[in-house]
Amino acid sequence: MSAPPRPTPPAIAVPAAFAVALLALPVVGLLQRAPWSTLLERLTSAEILDAIRVSATVSVVAALLCLALGLPLAWILARHEGRTIAVLRILVLLPMVLPPVVGGTALLFALGRRGLFGEWLDRWFGITLPFTTAGAVVAATFVALPFFVTTVESALRDEGPALDEAAALAGASPWQTFVHVTLPSLRGSIAAGVALSWARALGEFGATITFAGSLGGRTRTLPVEAFLALEQDPETAIAVSVLLLAISLSVLAVLRGRWLDR
C-alpha cells in the first residue's frame, strides 16, 4: 500500500528547485574542475600528508573531547530546568552561530599567552596553546562541541525520565543508571554526535587559523592547506577540497543508515 501521488504546487516547486541548485552547483563545479588524473599524486605529497596527519589528530582528539566533556553537559541540560540551564543552553549554541573567526579571536584573548587565563596556564603549568597542535584541538573542540551536545541532549529529552525512574525502582543509583541504562540506550545518538562533531572539527578553518595559525606539520589542517594553496596551486586546493567533500559525504552516508532515517 502506498499513498496516492499528490501534486506539488509550482509556488512550492520552483523555490525548492532553486534551493537544490544552490546546494548542488558548488559540488558539481568542484568535481568538474578536479584534477582527476593527478589527484592521488597531489594528495600524497609531503605537504598534504602532513596536513592530513594534523587534521586527523586534531579532529579525532577534538571529537573525543566533545564526547568526554559534552556527554555530562548534555545530561545536565536534559535533566534540569531553570534560568541557569537556559543561559547554559545559549552558551552551548553560541559557537554554532558565532563566526569562527570571532571564536578564534575570543580564544586568543582568553587562552593566548597574554590572555585572561592563558597567562596563568603559561606561568603555572608552562602550557602555551596558541600556534600549537593543542591550540588547534581547542579551537576545533570549541566549534564542534555544540553539535555533540545538541544531538545527545535532544535524544535524552526524547527518552525522558521514564527509564531513569524504572532503573531507580529496580534499585539502580543515578550513576548506575547513567552507566547501565542511559549510555547504552543512547549509543546510536552518541555515535551520531561523535560523527557530527568530528566532521565539524575536520572542516574547522576560521577559529583554527586565528587561534592556532598555519604552521606546517603542527597546526596547518586540510582546510587551512586548501585555503593557502588556492592562490599558488589551485589544482591542489581542489584536490584537498574533493577529499574533504568525500569525507563529509561518507559521514552523512553513515549517519543516514544509523540515525537520520529513524
Add this chain to the structure above:
Amino acid sequence: MISLHGHVLRGSLRLDFDLDVEPGVHYVVGPNGAGKTTLLRVLAGLEALDGGELAIDGQTVDRPAGGRFVAAHRRPVAMAFQDHRLFPHLSVLDNVAFPARRRGASRHDARTAARRHLESVGVGDIARRRPRELSVGQQQRTAIARALATPAALLLLDEPLAAIDDASRTLIRSRLRSATHPTTVWVSHDPSDVEAGSRRISVEGGAVRQTLGS
C-alpha cells in the same frame, strides 16, 4: 507497615493521604484521573510530599518539614509501571535480571532467578528477545517479572493486567497475589482483580483513604 499522612499539591489540585497500610494485598480503586498513579509515585519516591510524612517499616522516607527525602533507589520499593518501561538495549532476560545485578549478584545467578520469574508469568520462551520485538502483553509480563525480581518490602502495581489477554489473567493475577513482597499496593480499574473481602484504598475527590471491602 506503611504509614502515609500528608498531601501533595498539583497546580490547584490537592490530594490528601490518610493511610496506614498493613502487610498484605491492597487494591487501589477510584475514577480515572483521581490520583491513583500519584499515590504510587509518592510511595515510590518519584514524587515528594508537600506536607506530612511517609514511613515504610518504621523508617521515615519523606517528611518535608524535617527536610527528609529518601530517593527512589534507596527505598525498599519495587514497581511495575503501567507503560512497562523496559530497557530497550537489554534482552528480556537481562531486563528481569537487572535488579539483582544492581545489588551485586553474579550474572549467572541473576539470570537464573530471572528465568524463573519469567516462567512464573508464562513467558519463559521470550527470554532472548529484545523489548521492541514483543507484543504489548509480553512487554507487560516482562515488566511484572522485573518487579517480582526486585527484592523489596513494598510492591507497587499500576494496572498490571491492562494489556494481558483474558486467557492469561487468572495465572498472572494469582502469581501477583502470591508475591513474596510483604505488602502489595495494586491499582486496578477492573473489579474482577479485586478479591472479595480484600482491603482497599479509595482515591476519590482529593482524598486517599482505606475503605472496607465488600
